[in-house]
Amino acid sequence: MAMDAGISSELAAAILAHAAASPGVEVCGLLLGRNGCVDEARACRNVAADPSRRFEIDPAALLAVHREARAGGPAILGCYHSHPSGSAEPSACDAVAAEPNGWIWVIVAGTDIRAWRAVPQGERHGRFDAVALRD
Numbered sequence: 001m002a003m004d005a006g007i008s009s010e011l012a013a014a015i016l017a018h019a020a021a022s023p024g025v026e027v028c029g030l031l032l033g034r035n036g037c038v039d040e041a042r043a044c045r046n047v048a049a050d051p052s053r054r055f056e057i058d059p060a061a062l063l064a065v066h067r068e069a070r071a072g073g074p075a076i077l078g079c080y081h082s083h084p085s086g087s088a089e090p091s092a093c094d095a096v097a098a099e100p101n102g103w104i105w106v107i108v109a110g111t112d113i114r115a116w117r118a119v120p121q122g123e124r125h126g127r128f129d130a131v132a133l134r135d
Helices: 009-020 059-070 092-097
Strands: 004-007 028-034 037-044 075-082 104-109 112-122 126-134
Touching: 004 112, 009 037, 009 075, 009 104, 009 112, 028 059, 037 059, 037 075, 059 075, 092 126, 104 126
Parallel strands: 004 037, 004 126, 075 104
Antiparallel strands: 028 037, 028 075, 104 112, 112 126
16 A cells, blocks of 8 residues: 555645644645645534544545545545644554544644554554655
8 A cells, every 4th residue: 555645735724724723623634646746735624522632534524535536536545634732643542542443534633734544453553554745
């Protein structure tokens, strides 16, 4: 599995702006595209019980994107979320929540943006391997 992911500097800036606009809560969204290249970062509502410490993508948004993909739209390549008071690294809670399905997880903290891939036996918390973002 590739250890890098394509994402434009414009999309990375949009994710950073989404996080900056809501500094006290974790923002989240889906990464859509093809062939390992993210073409869209779609902001989603965080429906977690405590959005200041956790994120949960709105299930209705997730279902809608799956339907779009089945109709020929872009695939879900992963997700993004922010850590308002942490680092741009996966937390132990992220590792528990992540399926080892190869999704890219982009995590933002302040102006730092990093990517991780959810895998079995990952280097971080047994679930994530670092991924280089390329423009």
